[in-house]
Amino acid sequence: MxxxxxxxxxxxxxxxxxxxxxxxxxxLPETIVTKEPIIETETDISYLGxxxxxxxxxxxxFVPRREQxxxxxxxxxxxxxxxxxxxxxxxxxxxxxxxxxxxxxxxTTIRKMAAELxxxxxxxxxxxxxxxxxxxxxxxxxPFKVDRTKLSNEQYxxxxxSWQAHTSDLNPATLEAMEFIFADGKVTSGxxxxxxxxxxxxxxxxxxxxPNILIRLHEVLDALERGGEVILSEDASEAVVVDKDxxxxxxxxxxxxxxxxxxxxxxxxQLRRWVYKKMPSELPDETFSYATDALFGAEMGxxxxxxxxxxxxxxxxxxxxxxxxxxGVGEILEKYKEFHKAxxxxxxxxxxxxxxxxxxxxxxxxxxxxxxxxxxxxxxxDINETFQRALKYYxxxxxxxxxxxxxxxxxxxxxxxxxxxxxxxxxxxxREKKKEKKEKEETPAEIFAxxxxxxxxxxxxxxxAKKRExxxxxxxxxxxxxxxxxxxxxxxxxxxxxxxxxxxxKYFKTFYEKYGVEFTEDFETEMAEIWEANxxxxxxxxxxxxxxEILFVPGGLALPDLHQKMTEGYNTTYEGDNFKxxxxxxxxEEKTNDARIILLHNSEHIKDNPILAKTLGKTTENLQKEGxxxxxxxxxxxxxxxxxxxGFHIDSKHSDGNYYWxxxxxxxxxxxxxxxxxxxxxxxxxxxxxxVDALDADYSVPNLGxxxxxxxxxxxxxxxxx
Amino acid sequence: MTNNEEKFKKxxxxxxxxxxxxxxxxxxxxxxxxxxxxxxxxxxxxSEGVADLLKSPKxxxxxxxxxxxxxYDFVVQYPTGQLEVFNKQLxxxxxxxxxxxxxxxxxxxxxxxxxxxxxxxxxxxxATGPAFQA
Numbered sequence: 050m051x052x053x054x055x056x057x058x059x060x061x062x063x064x065x066x067x068x069x070x071x072x073x074x075x076x077l078p079e080t081i082v083t084k085e086p087i088i089e090t091e092t093d094i095s096y097l098g099x100x101x102x103x104x105x106x107x108x109x110x111f112v113p114r115r116e117q118x119x120x121x122x123x124x125x126x127x128x129x130x131x132x133x134x135x136x137x138x139x140x141x142x143x144x145x146x147x148x149x150x151x152x153x154x155x156x157t158t159i160r161k162m163a164a165e166l167x168x169x170x171x172x173x174x175x176x177x178x179x180x181x182x183x184x185x186x187x188x189x190x191x192p193f194k195v196d197r198t199k200l201s202n203e204q205y206x207x208x209x210x211s212w213q214a215h216t217s218d219l220n221p222a223t224l225e226a227m228e229f230i231f232a233d234g235k236v237t238s239g240x241x242x243x244x245x246x247x248x249x250x251x252x253x254x255x256x257x258x259x260p261n262i263l264i265r266l267h268e269v270l271d272a273l274e275r276g277g278e279v280i281l282s283e284d285a286s287e288a289v290v291v292d293k294d295x296x297x298x299x300x301x302x303x304x305x306x307x308x309x310x311x312x313x314x315x316x317x318x319q320l321r322r323w324v325y326k327k328m329p330s331e332l333p334d335e336t337f338s339y340a341t342d343a344l345f346g347a348e349m350g351x352x353x354x355x356x357x358x359x360x361x362x363x364x365x366x367x368x369x370x371x372x373x374x375x376x377g378v379g380e381i382l383e384k385y386k387e388f389h390k391a392x393x394x395x396x397x398x399x400x401x402x403x404x405x406x407x408x409x410x411x412x413x414x415x416x417x418x419x420x421x422x423x424x425x426x427x428x429x430x431d432i433n434e435t436f437q438r439a440l441k442y443y444x445x446x447x448x449x450x451x452x453x454x455x456x457x458x459x460x461x462x463x464x465x466x467x468x469x470x471x472x473x474x475x476x477x478x479x480r481e482k483k484k485e486k487k488e489k490e491e492t493p494a495e496i497f498a499x500x501x502x503x504x505x506x507x508x509x510x511x512x513x514a515k516k517r518e519x520x521x522x523x524x525x526x527x528x529x530x531x532x533x534x535x536x537x538x539x540x541x542x543x544x545x546x547x548x549x550x551x552x553x554x555k556y557f558k559t560f561y562e563k564y565g566v567e568f569t570e571d572f573e574t575e576m577a578e579i580w581e582a583n584x585x586x587x588x589x590x591x592x593x594x595x596x597x598e599i600l601f602v603p604g605g606l607a608l609p610d611l612h613q614k615m616t617e618g619y620n621t622t623y624e625g626d627n628f629k630x631x632x633x634x635x636x637x638e639e640k641t642n643d644a645r646i647i648l649l650h651n652s653e654h655i656k657d658n659p660i661l662a663k664t665l666g667k668t669t670e671n672l673q674k675e676g677x678x679x680x681x682x683x684x685x686x687x688x689x690x691x692x693x694x695x696g697f698h699i700d701s702k703h704s705d706g707n708y709y710w711x712x713x714x715x716x717x718x719x720x721x722x723x724x725x726x727x728x729x730x731x732x733x734x735x736x737x738x739x740x741v742d743a744l745d746a747d748y749s750v751p752n753l754g755x756x757x758x759x760x761x762x763x764x765x766x767x768x769x770x771x
Numbered sequence: 772m773t774n775n776e777e778k779f780k781k782x783x784x785x786x787x788x789x790x791x792x793x794x795x796x797x798x799x800x801x802x803x804x805x806x807x808x809x810x811x812x813x814x815x816x817x818s819e820g821v822a823d824l825l826k827s828p829k830x831x832x833x834x835x836x837x838x839x840x841x842x843y844d845f846v847v848q849y850p851t852g853q854l855e856v857f858n859k860q861l862x863x864x865x866x867x868x869x870x871x872x873x874x875x876x877x878x879x880x881x882x883x884x885x886x887x888x889x890x891x892x893x894x895x896x897x898a899t900g901p902a903f904q905a
Binding site: 110111113114117118151156157160161164170171172173174176177178183186187189192232233234235238253254257303 | 840843844847848850851852853855857859860861862863864865866868869891892893894897898
């Protein structure tokens with residue numbers, strides 16, 4: 050049975066007497082501040098304490114005009130918190146997805162902020178849009194092609210001058226000669242960087258978008274996140290350098306269902322790229338009343354707010370090292386981990402967000418990173434307050450109902466650091482301690498008086514185990530092992546690695562269903578049997594090699610079909626000459642096609658993992674002798690899984706500027722005149738596609754290594770290496 | 772003049788200074804024709820496309836089954852203080868700033884076409900402001 054101490058405390062609170070609860074809240078003074086919610090200086094504007102810099106160049110048609118927003122109502126419940134949260138996302142460079150009803154003024158708020166900041170707005174409404182090129186650009190007949198014989202010199206000079214706004218990098222003669230020129234789309238023009246300008250791309254009605262458009266936009270988001278380049282496949286692979294400090298992306302959408310035609314829920318996996326903010330479907334009563342009064346002049350245009358609504362960004366974010374020195378950060382981090390798991394359980398069991406048609410997840414990788422960035426930027430000397438605000442921003446903000454937010458807020462309040470009290474020398478201190486201890490001892494009984502939440506949290510696991518019991522297998526759900534290794538300085542490190550069968554099984558079933566990869570009805574049973582038969586061996590491999598990733602692979606997969614499914618949405622795979630000569634994907638021979646469990650390392654780069662780095666420069670002959678036999682099919686599944694979970698590919702360009710490729714020693718293609726070549730694969734972010742080729746087994750290249758793996762199959766020998 | 776026609780004229784007075792596009796829903800083509808006549812008499816000009824909507828301060832657009840996405844983008848953006856109109860042929864954007872005090876913009880549609888375009892995902896019922904139907 051799973052036991053979350055945070056949930057336990059929550060239940061304890063549930064049984065507090067009303068006077069205890071009153072006392073708890075009585076400590077919070079009802080303070081009204083005189084500080085203006087929005088403060089503007091010559092160079093910047095602060096939205097509830099979150100300060101954004103004005104554009105140095107606020108000229109041009111895309112910058113909204115301030116006078117259009119002079120009767121904008123800054124109410125305290127919707128408009129001001131929205132501006133603060135938008136400002137927070139822009140400050141951090143995170144893409145923001147706002148879901149809320151049409152009456153909330155989402156687009157107007159963004160444009161009003163842009164008008165104040167002098168930032169450009171590039172707007173695209175995705176309803177009814179099916180053409181990616183409208184967004185990314187396309188070739189059009191050259192509008193600058195002129196017949197000079199029919200123009201006077203003066204006319205020609207005027208025309209050339211007008212071109213400069215569109216084509217700063219082409220001289221008039223070249224431009225004139227071209228039959229077609231590439232013209233930016235709405236998104237591309239927002240991505241191009243211009244001196245002194247800042248740009249916002251609004252993607253309105255995001256959930257009405259066609260799937261092909263979503264895929265392309267996600268590539269843009271990924272490039273912005275990496276701080277790299279967007280490759281315009283629409284323009285002969287032109288690379289547009291992007292910068293999330295200069296381009297902000299905001300997607301807006303109406304709630305799916307709820308009377309909005311054609312708005313479908315997004316795949317929760319897609320939401321992980323965004324900071325997702327859920328707003329009400331309609332204006333809350335109090336806001337409606339205030340905004341209406343303000344419109345009629347009965348109230349001020351800007352409402353006074355409580356101090357707890359303000360955030361204060363640091364001029365220089367804390368470094369990770371400085372963060373480590375903050376008192377209590379270790380303790381609060383442990384509580385945060387518990388909170389994250391508990392929040393996920395509540396979400397999974399629909400205890401929160403149960404009535405929200407747009408489902409989402411609390412992502413294991415993105416949420417902790419966002420929370421860390423938030424704390425680094427907004428730490429105000431009170432780690433509890435800063436941490437809890439971060440959790441409200443990234444967790445509670447995704448919930449629509451007040452009741453759900455309050456439920457999660459109760460958990461959030463428990464994520465706190467309590468400095469250890471000095472030993473009390475007061476009389477009766479021991480008695481009080483005993484009393485306290487007694488109370489603590491009573492808590493579990495109270496908690497389990499209401500078993501529902503805790504039991505529900507483990508229900509899924511119990512059901513899964515029961516199912517396998519029926520087919521004669523009972524297995525513990527997790528394998529845990531500690532991997533010890535030494536870092537570059539020789540300091541010993543210990544990594545606790547947990548592989549959770551239930552979690553992985555659930556993931557892979559959803560994964561294969563999503564991509565249309567077929568698996569048999571007894572896939573789970575097969576995997577469970579392999580798991581059970583090899584658990585000691587799996588544990589040993591984790592201990593010795595530090596494998597921290599697992600793949601459940603169905604048997605009988607056809608590689609060409611698998612390749613197509615695992616590269617859905619990417620550009621066409623580049624196949625090297627040797628690979629093509631060997632018959633391409635249909636020609637690949639793999640070591641096995643049985644159902645299997647694969648252990649791997651999920652480090653982003655081969656070079657950065659001390660164990661994997663040792664394989665760089667080795668021939669596949671040597672790697673095969675050492676038992677390595679990662680196959681191309683495994684690699685394709687692995688790459689797609691990592692991309693879905695993290696939003697980027699492993700083995701892409703390293704920060705040192707090089708690519709480190711990975712052999713697939715278990716896959717080979719025939720070569721002309723007999724013999725075989727060994728396959729290797731890589732991901733090329735610049736081209737947005739996979740790269741596959743084959744080389745002789747005795748070939749060695751310094752930046753070609755291998756992702757070590759171990760393969761476990763049903764058929765003997767169990768625990769076969771490679 | 773019928774009672775409905777009188778009501779419709781009063782509705783036109785309400786539309787002055789509105790920050791949103793108005794919507795007039797006719798029962799059928801015949802009623803739509805009546806509304807067109809009244810709008811013309813009131814000095815509103817019929818627009819054939821987005822370019823016309825931007826040119827004339829007091830204008831209406833008759834919505835057909837083949838509803839143009841550009842018009843939808845116009846309606847959705849109109850209340851936000853800035854309008855970006857994108858020319859797909861030239862791949863160029865032009866932005867406009869509605870002058871609410873002196874403008875009236877109306878979409879005129881019959882019920883049958885309204886249902887068809889709503890089903891296509893163009894939610895003009897939500898995107899427009901004041902509405903009239905007899």
